[in-house]
Amino acid sequence: MEQIKSNNSNKLKQISPASKFLAKSYDVNARDKYYALWFLGPSLLVLAIFVFYPMLKTLYLSFFLTNNLGQPTVFVGWQNYLSLLTSSSYLASLQATLIYVFAVSLLTLGLGLLLAQTASFQVKGSAFFRTVFSGTMGVSVSVAAIFWLFMFNPSVGLLDQLATILHLPVINWLTQPGWAMTAVVISTVWMNLGFTFLIFFGTLQSVPITFYEAAQIEGLSKTRQFFKVTLPLISPTIFFVSIITLIEAFKSFGLIDLMTAGGPNNATNLLVYRIYQDAFLSGNYGLASTESVILAVIIAFFTFLQFKILEKRVTYK
């Protein structure tokens, strides 16, 4: 294992000779400075207006009460934060979000890995399965919502029709709190699978066949090969995918809006949907800014974790 890692980093050094430019000390070059302005200017301007400024502004607003135009009126210090963290309704949203995020991530990862692993064996028709499995990547959020709204529809949907045929109780998927969450999780996982499958499949292909041959000589079963050989080798990719899935799940909005609108009874009122409601429906911009800051902190934490994990494997330079 150690050897693979060092081999890898050697290879990376060989194929990234332009990185030598980075290592050179800066000879003060006035012309480069002038060029940098032109090459970087447009991007920096856009990032400044639409990323840096709103970040600071959101942080600023989170300490204020606002009028209905979103302008700050009264400085309230940590009051917004305190009232959110003691509000049972916000804590319920936070809890629902955590349940949703972890359910979505676990299922996406588990199923994605299972799909990729089974599809990468030499079975007949594996090309067909590969195309099918990556298919949901081409499905946008509103199309996915339409497909699944139809599946979950209590009168015309397939699921409840099947339930009737099998004499099972008919479930009102989207109007019963627990089931609504289940429905939203299923739909999200379905949407995620294409992307997850593609990444896992590509990574599994890159595991050198010699490792499996060695494992076979040692007499490891297929299952043990998976846990002893495959899993450790692709663990960085698993971390990468899990963090991406986690972050995307924290940001979920479209499916919620289309399928449940946060209901029933706020059971699927996830963090981003709540920000939207508080800011743009209730005009409570100060409180919504506080919620945004909390969301940003949670996501920044997981992104930071991702960088740390990736850094461990390969340094950026």
Add this chain to the structure above:
Amino acid sequence: MMENQVAKQNHFWQYLILILLTIFILIPFVLGFWTSFLPTAEISKGALWSSHLSFDNYRAAITQTPILRYLFNSLVISVLTMLAQLVFCSMSAYAFVFLKFKGRDLLFYVVLATMMLPFEAEVIPNFATVRSLNLLNHYAVMVVPFLTSAFGIFMLRQAFLQLPEELKEAADVEGLSHWQFYGRVVLPYAKISLLTLAAYSFLASWNQYLWPMLTTFSDDFRPVQDGLRQLQSQESFNNWGMIQASAAIVVIPTLIVLFFGQHYFKSGLNEGAVK
């Protein structure tokens, strides 16, 4: 003998898993496409079969709803966003690799750090900004905030770093200016990464939902994701046949793009995953 039996058994489980998951993935697609050919009256009775299969729902979707206009809007927005990101991200990445100036690496890490900030957490000030810039309800509102992307800059920088040094030296000998080196050497060299970014930025723009929902109010500029939301919330809500036909009209082009772009997409994504 034994080995063969074990192998067969393994195959059995593999096929079982593959088939079950295929059903899970395909059913919403298949059912959606299928019902788009059924008369709505029969769908609402719960029928899954009808002797009146037709393109009527498609005709209705195209003539009675602005679905084609929505598609056109999305196409305009996504193509503009994609082109802008290709230009501005590659220029920035170039600066971060080939230009030498004070504070370059610090600046790069600052840009990198913005990848941590979710756009969703910044919509409140951004909405105020586009309102005061008079961009609301126009194509520009969905393009201008996304003219560049930290992810794109990061990805292209990684690609540019792999350019062989001999090319740079040769360019210096020939006396190429930075613009010439950028346009004639670096961009062609990083073609695959540029294509990956193109696909990625196009799809990201195409799939935008929250932002256009906040900033567009008329069918003239509304992109397709919010257009479908609009169709769904209107009186046509129970017109399942037409809704499914609209969904099919929207999803078929992306599936085609995905099918042909799969190779680039996969290699690009894996580049991100492995590094």
